[in-house]
Amino acid sequence: MTDPRAPERIVRRFARTSNLMLAGRPFAVRGVDASGLHDLLVRLGGIPSPESTPGRVEFDLDADTIALDGEPLPERGDAAGRIAFARAHMPVSTALAARLDLTGLRVGVAMVLEPKTAVLSLLLRERGAEVSVYAHPDETDPAVAEALRAEGFAVTADPSLSGAEELTAARAFLRAGLDVLLDDGAHLIRLAHDDDPGLVEGWIGACEETTSGLTPLRRMQDAGILRTAVMAVNDARTKTMFDNRYGTGQSCVFAIADLLEERGIALTDQPALVLGYGPVGQGVAAHLRALGAEVRVAETDPVRALEARHDGFCTGPARELAAGALVVSATGVPATVTADIAATARIVAVAGGVPGEIETGAENGALVLGGGGAVNITAAEGNPIEIMDLSFAVQLAALGELVRRRPAPGVHALGPEVDELVAREALRVRGAEIDPPRPLDPEGLDDWRSPRYAGGAR
Structure with missing residues (x-):
């Protein structure tokens, strides 16, 4: 493999063709000069696997082929084919859905509309729900x-x-009537409160799966104007630790690399600056570095900035670090990319986030990727299938809790049992075993005295 970028290209080809995840995936590499690809896959979180294991991807460099579970990587075809392929790789959501009885419930799904969301909608309907689907214009795959x-x-x-x-x-979607709303960004939850609070008062509640959505909902709660129960799906560990970091990291960075390659630009042609070092920023920075970019981080939170430095990234003021760089906003905060930052940047992209993450008028000068929207949505197919399998499994568990508990208006955390349920099912379908929990000694729990001095004089 004489082309130094060949490993990156074949990895992106796998992700683009399949919309599958690399982190945590078993892999094997065959062919001459396979070490570069092997090392890249390890940096991306792949697991070397000489033996056939569920989900293993095999790269044959001599034949320039990719196989999944021993079969040639399939072409997913049209929208129906992409939905079917996604469903075949969403066993955790399927298992969690099987636990629900949603007979007669009117469930609204207001999310990015792509194959994984279609699978979620199908699973909800199969459990008895009357499902309606809404998507913002810039988050719609029309074929799906x-x-x-x-x-x-x-x-x-x-x-x-x-x-x-x-x-x-x-408005028409909301006024058609809902019992439960599954929202992404809390856009429709907030619109219903602002437009006609009476609509909300008839709901059992809602589930919200993003940081940018929960933040305003908590402000509404503090102000005493949140009129419905909202399950904080985003705060579940099996959502944020995987969706935000691994899913958004891979999908956004690979989408950026694909768009740049179309223009004859490599990720390594300029330094990269990541704005924000929360879970999304951490994932973006890690994937940029895995693909060979020189990565810098700008962060307003001193603890996160310190964490970025300990992860090996140069930190500093965004305006100083943006000069000539690929700037990726990972904050989910409007106007993160200011005119001053964009004026000296070479390229600007948004990783996930909210509308207007690039300040109005700041687009002049720098090359703006994906129209300034979430680049993994505007220029790709969203987060990988297995990642959304986890996130939607949490959504389904949250929906079950909401319907069962009927909590009062407010933002409600999911219990740790949800994370354990989702994680154990995910490990099971991956063929991974773990040790059983260590039994606790009831006597030790009841004894408040320090074990350091056990057996000493009393």
């Missing part, structure tokens, strides 16, 4: 929307809408 309509779903998703038309569509 049509595939769901062909399956009989009510789908409000039209990429051509903007401004007043988008607002009208969102």
Whole structure:
């Protein structure tokens, strides 16, 4: 393999073709000069696996082929094929859905509309729910929307809408009537409160899966204006630790690399600056570094900035570090990329986040990727399938808790048993075993005295 970028290209080809995850995936590499690809896969979290194990990907460099579970990596085909492929790789969500009885419940799904969301909608309907689907115009895969309509779903998703038309569509979706809303960014939860609070008072509640959505909901709770129960899906460890870090990290960085390659630019042609070092920023920085970029981090939280330095990243003020760099906003905060930052940056991209993460008017000068929206959505297929399998499993568990408990209005945490349930199922389907929990000594728990002095004089 004489091309130094060949390992990166074949890895991105696998991810682009399959929308599958690399971190945690068993792999094998065959062929001459395989060490470069092997090392890259390890940096990305792959697990070398000489023996056949579930989910193993095999790269044959001499034949330039990729196999999954011993079979050639399939072409997923049209929207229906992509949905079927996603479903085949979402066993955790399937198992969690099987525990639910949603007969007669009106469930609204307001999320990025792509194959994994379609699978979630199908699972909900199979458990008895009456499911309606909403997606923002810039977060809609029109082919997937049509595939769901062909399956009989009510789908409000039209990429051509903007401004007043988008607002009208969102209002119509809410006014059709819901018992539960699964939201992404809390956009519709907030619209319902602002537009017609009476709509919300008829809900059992909602589930919110993003940091950028829970933050305003907690402000509403503190102000006494949150009128419905909201399950904090995002705060579950099996969501944030995997979706935000590994999923968004891989999908955004690979999408950026694909877009740059179309323009004849490599990730390594310029330094990279990651704005924000929360879970998303950590994942973006790690994946950029794995692909060979020189990575810097700008962070306003001193503890996170210190963490970034201990992870080996240069830190400093964004305006100083942005000069000539690929700047990736990973904050989920509007106007993170200011005009001053964009003025000296070479390239700007947004990893996940919220509308307007690039300040209005700041687009002039730098090359803005993906139209300034979440680059893994505008230029790719969202987070990898297995990652969304975990996140949607948490959504389903949260929905079950919401329906069972009927909590009062407010933001509610999920119990640790949800994380344990999701993680154990995920390990099981991956063929991974762990030690059983260590039994606790009831006597030791009851004894408040220090064990250091046990057996001494009393």
